[in-house]
Amino acid sequence: MTSRISPLNCRRWARLALCAILAMIAGRQLMQPLWGDPVIAVQMGGPYEYMEAHSTAPFSAWGRGSKSVSGGIPKVDARLRFVDPQYGFETPLARFFTVTFVRNLVDDIRMSPQIEPLLIDDAMKVVLDLQAQWCAKGWRPVGTRRYPTIADTPEWRAYLSPGVLQGHAYWQAGDKYQVMLILARFRDSRHPDQERYLITLDIGEAWRLFEEEEGRFEPHHSPPPPPKKGATPCPSQPS
Template sequence: MQRRNIRRLGYLSCALIGCAIAWGIYAMAKPVDEVVLTLGEPYEQVRKQSRSTLPPVEPGAFWAGYINRPAKFRFTDSRYQFVTPAAKFLTVGYDERGNVLSVTLSPQVETLPLDQAVAVMLELQDQLRRHGWHPIRARRFPPIDSTPAMIESIRRGDDPQTFWQAAGKYQVALDIRRFIHENRPKDERYLITLQLSGPPLMEDHLDDN
């Protein structure tokens, strides 16, 4: 009897281990959620071509769809495309005709240590440069970098911003700021925000370049 129980426990342990391995393989193979769009597309078309939890359109209303499961964002303009890391917060704004106007997201699933947050910002800016975007008002709002002066500016709460445009068609605003949790005020974590929009765009003042 005892041997039979030991054998059963062995079978059960093997089955549990097998299930855990199978679930791990499934989780790794499962496609990551992704919101895929270009500005001006119908919001419902975006829902169909994306793997995401974006809700149905609210007919006849200026509104925004919010995801409730982390998703990457892929901007699919043929010339000015870019992709972000997975975001826990992402909204897609649309007009009363149901066409996409804007996207706002934090390209992270949790607040990040400063070095990791800066690394994400640098990679996003590098994508923009490589795909034809250019910074505007760069004297007043320079691109984020990893210099000691910029790191100190972020740490002391200056909340630096940088603005990028593409051929008068699109604008991206990026900022990085410290996130202070009410229960952990000394925990140094940071949050990035990316906002994508179309015209009207900010004017690129000459005295800011």
């Protein structure tokens, strides 16, 4: 005796399968904001609750309630909106993005403002846009004697291309915040025949006093390209 599946049962299973697929799609959509790119709004030194209330991207936190250190990451690719009435700026979408809290207050942000390793033209565009935002908001490059500001020049491209050396630059907002910006070649297994680059930002309160370090460093064995004569990283701003 052979069993048969009636057309009615087939339609029921088809409906159930369709409902399951729609539920999965809806679940993913709920993880995204209703409009615009997902944003994590961070106020340095501000509480977790501020970030939660002003962000449009869901956030996965660990160690909440801890009296010491906690942290978390966005659940989706998200922009950083660095909130400050004078020094605020915004990054492109980021996939690597972590926020560290000390006693529930934002202490450190580490991120790569991109969703994949970039070709050098695209990486330079991101770096130059960030530096332009910082210039416009009153940030200033610091430690330039040892860490000259990254520029889109043939010398900088040649310096980074072998994949051995990294571009480091430090920017500071008054006596409040400091950013370490790194641009380095990254071997991307998906594009083994291409030169891809990774940008890294480490943002926190001003932690490094370059004035106190002058004269203590030995000359770099392979110094990065110096800025061109007469060039200034923030030409539209007074020095």
